[in-house]
Amino acid sequence: MPRPRSDDKRAAIMTAATQIIAAQGLSAPTAAIAREAGVSNGSLFTYFSTKADLLNQLFLELKTEMGHAASAGLPADAEPRDQLEHLWKRWLDWATANPDKRRVLALLGVSDEVTPTTHTAAGRSMSGLAAVLEWSRAEGPMADEPLSFVLGLSNALAETTIDFMIREPEHAPAHSAAGFSALWRLLA
Amino acid sequence: MPRPRSDDKRAAIMTAATQIIAAQGLSAPTAAIAREAGVSNGSLFTYFSTKADLLNQLFLELKTEMGHAASAGLPADAEPRDQLEHLWKRWLDWATANPDKRRVLALLGVSDEVTPTTHTAAGRSMSGLAAVLEWSRAEGPMADEPLSFVLGLSNALAETTIDFMIREPEHAPAHSAAGFSALWRLLA
């Protein structure tokens, strides 16, 4: 598959898809996405062979972006708790700063359109987080659980905390702090 | 005295909707639901004025059923921890025993078709859980957080635990136990 001519257009479609899907849900017409992106109806399909393809790539891209945002500037020498808190804050900052992306990620996360393959690939973007989590829980009560389960529980706490931060922005810092201390109690 | 509206038929549509939506997602055709329920296409609309209406009632009904299942046989004199554990187990048992209902509940929970009004009404079915949670966290680190936030975090842990129990049934009891102890650490 030769890379299509314009990366700009591809990116424009991705951005447009995020906006439109955040606003209208996954059933948003591809035509609406194309219009928002400033490309034609048909062009969308030269960049993405099907709507499902677009959705899968979008999921992967957003999840990757989220993973990078969380990991940026991670203090490699710090204590596990400090590293984890760093990740937590960055993650939540990214999510609250990008509510559209966050919403789309949530929608895609439960959609059948996103294949297991994509989910697996997307999981890789959380490997930094996974490593810190692994380290953090090593001595604690979760030491013997499957890492994936611990990751899942941690993720659930983060998502919920994000929801409340978006819903009640005036208490966002308090929610973030309370969420993190809850996570730490859970792990260590 | 015409043929009276049949509760059986209404229930059959609800059951069919659960099965079909669990299998095909929320975009499942009403015709498929009607067929599965053994009623005509048009009959569905004498019981539910709209597909959205059906979805809202289904959400309410499933959530209520879940709430009842969790609360049944709650030992009113027991310690908070025992009461909470009772709720936790019943809840997770119901969810793992009814994966279709659970999946539909998850799909509807994030759908725009379900109105805020329905969400509010459905929330009432969790009041028993809320009360026990309130009591459980009273002396702990979450004492000063909004109850809704505590409820949200607890719910997130439960949902995640359920996911893993369904995905890895052989470890279901272990997941359930680990999830509960995590919850308790979070609260007390």
Next chain:
Amino acid sequence: MPRPRSDDKRAAIMTAATQIIAAQGLSAPTAAIAREAGVSNGSLFTYFSTKADLLNQLFLELKTEMGHAASAGLPADAEPRDQLEHLWKRWLDWATANPDKRRVLALLGVSDEVTPTTHTAAGRSMSGLAAVLEWSRAEGPMADEPLSFVLGLSNALAETTIDFMIREPEHAPAHSAAGFSALWRLLA
């Protein structure tokens, strides 16, 4: 076909049909008519075997009522012009006083649902008018035209005059007078 039990119900359906059709057009659901009439959905069909049947009977009844309204109190000894003017006024009075009936008559008049048979039967209610018209035009320029044509032209003038009287009630008397003098010029 034995006469159905209740003439009241039949009449209620007719009245309701007039109101509902005036408001919603000929595509108004039979269910809406039944509801307005205070009878059940199904009962309507014991009084009228089909919707088309209802429409035909309604047309006949309204046209007959209109004919009677026009002819009532006709001064049998008066000059043709006075008799015709009497008919004209009564007709227009009835129509402006009963805009719903008038509108329904207009809708049915151009509908395929109303059969030629019904049109023929309805035409009989205008026989009084036809006679006066026949007499009025006997010496005039329309003497040799088919009476039906003269009747049609006269009817057209009346309908148009009614339209304007309803649309501009403040000029209703002026329109009525102008319309009649135009008719008389046409005939004599």
Next chain:
Amino acid sequence: MPRPRSDDKRAAIMTAATQIIAAQGLSAPTAAIAREAGVSNGSLFTYFSTKADLLNQLFLELKTEMGHAASAGLPADAEPRDQLEHLWKRWLDWATANPDKRRVLALLGVSDEVTPTTHTAAGRSMSGLAAVLEWSRAEGPMADEPLSFVLGLSNALAETTIDFMIREPEHAPAHSAAGFSALWRLLA
């Protein structure tokens, strides 16, 4: 440069709509119109956003065509009576030569689907007729009536005459002549 929108196709849909609606009434399915036009079901909606839109444009187009047909070759220097007679004949010729268009015009004229805006726009196509009428009635008994009323009455005579010409083609010329002389008596 994609396939350009085709005027032919648009015209084909209009023609098909005229035929199908003349035969089946305004409730004719859009699918039948599309099939008759030789386009797909969906294509109809790239040319007309809505069935109502199609109906409005059809009304406007037919009425405009009728107005042009009536006015073509109008002898600008002739006497009012001759000009009016010219219009009358052309109008009736067009109508009797195009009974389908005429029928559709009649159906649309009383339909709620056609908006007041469309009616207003369509009225403009009769401005030539209006001018001649204005001139014709200037010295006569209708001199003081609103022009719209005079126009309405004239229109009514024309429509009725057309009906009879179509119904009894063998007397068409006689009806046309009688109708015109009636009109002239009405005006002058």
Next chain:
DNA sequence: CATGAATGAGCCTTCATTCAT
């Protein structure tokens, strides 16, 4: 006879995808 639930054909419109230009 009254009632209103049951039926299912039918309709308008949408939309992912294809393809002529």
Next chain:
DNA sequence: GATGAATGAAGGCTCATTCAT
């Protein structure tokens, strides 16, 4: 490669009519 017209399957909902009660 870009464009947007063309396609036609699909879906939610309506409604005249029938029929069980």
